Amino acid sequence: MSTVLILVQITVALGLLNVWLVRKQQATAYRGGNSQTLRDEFKAYGLPSWAYDVVGTLKIGAAIVLLLGIFQPTLVPLAAGLVSVLMVGALAMHIKVKDPLLKSLPALLMLTLNLGLLFLTLQ
Numbered sequence: 001m002s003t004v005l006i007l008v009q010i011t012v013a014l015g016l017l018n019v020w021l022v023r024k025q026q027a028t029a030y031r032g033g034n035s036q037t038l039r040d041e042f043k044a045y046g047l048p049s050w051a052y053d054v055v056g057t058l059k060i061g062a063a064i065v066l067l068l069g070i071f072q073p074t075l076v077p078l079a080a081g082l083v084s085v086l087m088v089g090a091l092a093m094h095i096k097v098k099d100p101l102l103k104s105l106p107a108l109l110m111l112t113l114n115l116g117l118l119f120l121t122l123q
Contacts, residue, residue, distance in 0.1 A: 005120060009066045009076060012083065012113050015106075016063035020056050030106050033097045045093040059086060066117075073121065080117035087111035 024038040031037075033044030042052045062079040069076035090107035 005076075005117065006070055008113055008117055009069055012080075012110060012117070013063040013066040015110065016059045016083070020060050020063075030103050032094055032099055032103060044097055046096075047093075055086060055089075058082060062086075076121045077118055080114040080121065084111055084114040084118060087114065 019038070027036040031044075032041045035041040035044045038056075039052055042049075042055075062082045065075050065079035066083075069079060087107045087110045091104055091111065094104040094107065
């Protein structure tokens with residue numbers, strides 16, 4: 001596996017873990033609507049409360065699998081595919097609440113990185 005792919009995996013994994021474990025209670029410029037926390041963001045999107053737990057579990061799990069994929073590359077397409085689907089959902093939610101493009105940039109970047117991982121690991 002190339003060094004670039006590994007660096008992208010680490011970047012995506014640490015980005016997901018940062019959002020879901022370190023900064024979930026902090027306001028950022030990218031929170032949907034006028035949300036101050038990650039949980040509030042899900043409320044702003046009109047999602048049921050359980051969606052926060054499901055999406056969080058999937059994203060944290062995918063981050064761990066991406067890190068494990070450094071040693072077992074066959075795991076990478078599964079995690080990258082899952083994150084890609086979740087990022088399409090995130091973009092749809094930003095559109096739903098009519099967020100400015102700036103708020104969608106992290107999700108768009110993550111989608112792009114994960115589609116790249118998916119494409120390159122399935123060749």
